[in-house]
Amino acid sequence: MERSTTVLKDRPWLSSYPVGVPANVEVPDEPVTAGLRRAAEQWPDRVAVDFLGASTTFADLDERIRKASGALRALGVQRGDRVALVMPNCTSHVVAFHAVLRLGAVAVEHNPTYTADELRHQLADSGATTALVWQHVVGTVVDAQDGTDLRRVVSVDVSRDLPRASRVALKLPVAKARQTREALTGPVPDGVPDWHRLVAKASPLDVQPPASGDVALLQYTGGTTGTPKAAVLTHRNLVANVVQGFTWAGFRQGEETVYGILPFFHAFGLTFCLTLPGYIGATLVAFPQFDPASVVAAQRRRPATFLPGVAPMFDRVLDALDAASKKPADGVRSIRVSFAGAMPISKATADRWESATGGLLIEGYGMTEASPIALGNPCSDRRRPGTLGLPFPSTDIRVVSQDDPTVDVSAEDDDTLRGELLLRGPQVFQGYWNRPEETEHQLLEGGWLRTGDVVVVEPDGWTTLVDRVKEMIIVGGFKVYPSQVEDHLRTMPGVQDVAVVGLPTDDGEEVAAALVMETGAPTPDLAAVRAWAEQRLPRYALPRSVHVLDDLPRSQIGKVLRRLVREKLLHRD
Numbered sequence: 071m072e073r074s075t076t077v078l079k080d081r082p083w084l085s086s087y088p089v090g091v092p093a094n095v096e097v098p099d100e101p102v103t104a105g106l107r108r109a110a111e112q113w114p115d116r117v118a119v120d121f122l123g124a125s126t127t128f129a130d131l132d133e134r135i136r137k138a139s140g141a142l143r144a145l146g147v148q149r150g151d152r153v154a155l156v157m158p159n160c161t162s163h164v165v166a167f168h169a170v171l172r173l174g175a176v177a178v179e180h181n182p183t184y185t186a187d188e189l190r191h192q193l194a195d196s197g198a199t200t201a202l203v204w205q206h207v208v209g210t211v212v213d214a215q216d217g218t219d220l221r222r223v224v225s226v227d228v229s230r231d232l233p234r235a236s237r238v239a240l241k242l243p244v245a246k247a248r249q250t251r252e253a254l255t256g257p258v259p260d261g262v263p264d265w266h267r268l269v270a271k272a273s274p275l276d277v278q279p280p281a282s283g284d285v286a287l288l289q290y291t292g293g294t295t296g297t298p299k300a301a302v303l304t305h306r307n308l309v310a311n312v313v314q315g316f317t318w319a320g321f322r323q324g325e326e327t328v329y330g331i332l333p334f335f336h337a338f339g340l341t342f343c344l345t346l347p348g349y350i351g352a353t354l355v356a357f358p359q360f361d362p363a364s365v366v367a368a369q370r371r372r373p374a375t376f377l378p379g380v381a382p383m384f385d386r387v388l389d390a391l392d393a394a395s396k397k398p399a400d401g402v403r404s405i406r407v408s409f410a411g412a413m414p415i416s417k418a419t420a421d422r423w424e425s426a427t428g429g430l431l432i433e434g435y436g437m438t439e440a441s442p443i444a445l446g447n448p449c450s451d452r453r454r455p456g457t458l459g460l461p462f463p464s465t466d467i468r469v470v471s472q473d474d475p476t477v478d479v480s481a482e483d484d485d486t487l488r489g490e491l492l493l494r495g496p497q498v499f500q501g502y503w504n505r506p507e508e509t510e511h512q513l514l515e516g517g518w519l520r521t522g523d524v525v526v527v528e529p530d531g532w533t534t535l536v537d538r539v540k541e542m543i544i545v546g547g548f549k550v551y552p553s554q555v556e557d558h559l560r561t562m563p564g565v566q567d568v569a570v571v572g573l574p575t576d577d578g579e580e581v582a583a584a585l586v587m588e589t590g591a592p593t594p595d596l597a598a599v600r601a602w603a604e605q606r607l608p609r610y611a612l613p614r615s616v617h618v619l620d621d622l623p624r625s626q627i628g629k630v631l632r633r634l635v636r637e638k639l640l641h642r643d
Contacts, residue, residue, distance in 0.1 A: 078466070081466070084531075086452055091463065096313075100279075101305040106128070109349075114128055121358075135169050136276060137272045137273070154198040154202070157204045159343070166265075174277070176288060178196045178300070179289060179290070182335070195300060202265055206254060206255060208256065228255075280305060285500070288503055314464065315341070317463055321376070328352050329357070330347075338378065338380075362383075373404035373405075374404060381415040384410070384419055407429050432448075433447050443462060446459045468492040486528050488525070490522065492514070492521065537551035550581055558607060564591030565594075567622055568583055569622050582617065582639055587618060594616065596614075596616045619635075
């Protein structure tokens with residue numbers, strides 16, 4: 071069963087690469103922070119970060135990072151120490167991230183909306199000794215401190231990053247400006263120092279930069295299939311994916327404007343919103359949370375050229391643009407390219423976005439363990455909506471048996487390969503933090519990363535996602551792929567969204583469909599759903615139960631969490 075290995079070793083996808091995209095990229099032997107240092111030298115007066123109208127140049131940002139490094143050293147942070155960052159997107163987050171990495175310490179990104187119990191697990195797992203925490207949730211982190219190695223909690227007042235004349239800069243009424251500030255602040259327990267004061271009195275610090283092979287980041291996975299665990303990513307991993315993305319999209323150094331609507335603590339947002347802009351001298355327009363109206367307002371002030379996001383965000387931005395009483399002169403025509411990840415994007419959304427922008431909406435594929443992007447549609451008219459696209463430069467793929475990842479699958483009758491996708495490239499992580507057994511399961515001999523995703527790879531290398539291996543449903547020995555059932559049920563009149571999961575039975579599993587109905591739509595019974603499904607699906611894949619929910623549980627970036635849907639259905643009365 072060697073055919074897939076032989077065929078894919080020839081990298082058939084290279085023939086579909088746009089002109090100028092190489093088969094391999096050279097990954098500089100430098101830390102991920104080196105790019106921003108160069109940007110400060112080359113474009114000192116260029117705006118590096120725009121946070122709700124407050125502009126910081128590269129020269130000023132570099133100086134703030136140097137002083138923040140001094141503040142961290144004064145707190146006792148040393149090379150190799152883990153520093154927890156619990157903040158929304160803001161200028162202080164950019165400063166803290168780079169300051170931690172310049173010291174040779176390790177950044178640990180956390181979702182600031184997590185509960186104390188969720189944070190306690192991650193803080194204890196990483197062994198972080200210092201935490202820089204959004205003032206609004208300092209109390210939550212203090213509550214989570216017991217049972218961890220955390221010794222220093224520092225409060226970050228994000229409202230200090232806002233423009234001084236925020237009402238004018240944001241074009242907000244007085245009441246709205248006050249609400250914006252209040253939403254970013256909160257009570258601080260006694261004894262917790264203020265980050266801005268520590269930085270203000272610190273001396274700028276320059277130290278020997280970390281090596282490219284040093285650990286830069288512990289990035290917790292989303293936990294869609296179990297307890298979150300930390301992927302260990304080096305400076306080289308992060309630099310590699312930035313260079314791959316830069317090459318793939320054909321970005322122009324010192325000229326781009328990137329909209330940071332994805333959270334920095336998520337792998338997608340960290341690479342393409344937090345890391346990429348500084349590395350290529352781009353202006354980052356940062357948003358503390360995704361708010362379509364704020365995106366439209368920012369487009370008037372500082373038009374974007376690149377916007378990475380997930381499927382629902384693109385429609386919501388266009389809806390907000392349509393609803394705006396005073397539209398920007400060119401709408402969103404400045405956006406040349408957008409990356410869509412984390413979930414499939416419909417042709418209708420892609421067509422609508424590309425019509426509005428005149429640019430490209432590029433669907434891709436990645437995972438935290440790949441820093442995160444590994445495949446993408448080409449940034450050209452050769453893109454194929456609905457597919458994951460092609461492997462990035464310097465990235466190889468294999469397709470293996472779903473039952474034995476050491477066995478490469480044979481081509482099917484149409485010469486396609488179907489099985490679990492494996493990846494290899496310079497962006498692939500080093501393993502899971504303090505979890506050698508799980509690392510051994512995920513990273514195979516030769517540096518191959520198991521993705522846990524079932525794909526179909528065509529003879530020319532184009533790859534399409536089928537489903538998650540762990541989320542397949544086994545019905546009477548037959549494999550049911552939830553996404554295929556969902557795709558068809560989503561076309562049923564009145565159905566707004568759907569999640570399909572497997573529920574246990576005495577002799578295996580059965581297919582269950584959780585439906586979210588459009589407002590005013592009648593609730594369908596099981597017979598109606600099965601009748602609709604059997605138009606395209608085999609009988610073993612037809613739902614055996616239907617459950618109508620008000621909404622579906624989603625991740626921070628909007629991905630439906632089937633595991634939580636399953637738990638909800640199992641515990642319904």
